[in-house]
Amino acid sequence: MTALPHRPGWLLDELTTAGRENLDAEHVARYDQKEDADAADEVALLTSLGLDHRATVVDIGAGTGQFSVAAARVFDRVIAVDVSDVMLRALRAKAAAAALENLTVVQAGFLTYDHAGPPADVIYSRYALHHLPDFWKSVALHRLHSMLRPGGILRLWDVVYNFSPADAEVCVEAWCATGSDDVGSGWDRGELEEHIRDEHSTFTWLLEPMIERAGFTITEAVYSDDAFFAKYVLTKSVQFGVPPLSTI
Numbered sequence: 001m002t003a004l005p006h007r008p009g010w011l012l013d014e015l016t017t018a019g020r021e022n023l024d025a026e027h028v029a030r031y032d033q034k035e036d037a038d039a040a041d042e043v044a045l046l047t048s049l050g051l052d053h054r055a056t057v058v059d060i061g062a063g064t065g066q067f068s069v070a071a072a073r074v075f076d077r078v079i080a081v082d083v084s085d086v087m088l089r090a091l092r093a094k095a096a097a098a099a100l101e102n103l104t105v106v107q108a109g110f111l112t113y114d115h116a117g118p119p120a121d122v123i124y125s126r127y128a129l130h131h132l133p134d135f136w137k138s139v140a141l142h143r144l145h146s147m148l149r150p151g152g153i154l155r156l157w158d159v160v161y162n163f164s165p166a167d168a169e170v171c172v173e174a175w176c177a178t179g180s181d182d183v184g185s186g187w188d189r190g191e192l193e194e195h196i197r198d199e200h201s202t203f204t205w206l207l208e209p210m211i212e213r214a215g216f217t218i219t220e221a222v223y224s225d226d227a228f229f230a231k232y233v234l235t236k237s238v239q240f241g242v243p244p245l246s247t248i
């Protein structure tokens with residue numbers, strides 16, 4: 001496993017929270033059979049929000065690159081970022097097979113990725129932010145905000161709990177019961193239990209103030225019926241950028 005670049009002693013080591021399975025070659029080899037990131041629909045969503053081919057897109061927690069590869073067929077510059085070198089190996093193989101020269105792959109995390117060049121028009125992140133404990137989620141959201149142009153978009157899709165703590169036991173038990181019996185296809189009960197126990201998904205009513213505090217407007221929030229998933233379109237408020245000349 002490749003070590004990440006030097007970091008101060010107080011900074012979270014994102015490999016320690018990256019998720020056991022995301023560093024496991026066997027899991028990564030099966031990932032695309034287990035999980036469909038709806039990449040074509042996600043690219044279409046970004047296009048419907050006004051993005052055109054000139055866009056710079058950063059995908060953080062890119063995994064095997066289902067979204068990055070689809071995005072790189074449409075947008076001029078795509079940067080796929082992930083802490084897991086096992087995931088990135090799979091992603092690089094796909095990018096090479098598709099001869100996508102506009103897709104750059106970077107091994108880094110939410111807390112260490114340094115964006116260079118023109119600011120991003122879109123940051124995309126699916127099923128990754130929950131790997132950080134809440135303090136670090138807040139820091140990460142602030143960092144993502146600083147990488148975007150004013151008016152830029154953060155598309156955030158994650159496991160986020162949209163229920164009350166009083167209902168946690170019942171809701172979590174019901175969710176874990178949806179796990180596949182067939183270990184190896186889909187997400188099995190043990191993996192769902194591991195998510196709840198060892199990862200850092202939080203409540204919508206904790207995450208959303210963090211999002212707003214980082215300077216984003218919640219333009220759209222869609223919650224799944226089971227109250228375990230949230231999909232956000234977040235916009236970098238223009239007042240955080242340089243105001244247009246006409247308002248000075």
Ligand SMILES: C[S@@+](CC[C@H](N)C(=O)[O-])C[C@H]1O[C@@H](n2cnc3c(N)ncnc32)[C@H](O)[C@@H]1O
Pocket residue numbers: 014017018019022023035037060061062063064065066081082083084087108109110111125126127128131132
């Ligand atoms: C469940 S996978 C999702 C992959 C992809 N986004 C998708 O939707 O298919 C979570 C990914 O987040 C990555 N990850 C975990 N912690 C991270 C961090 N702190 N910074 C960046 N990526 C991280 C993992 O290595 C893994 O590839």
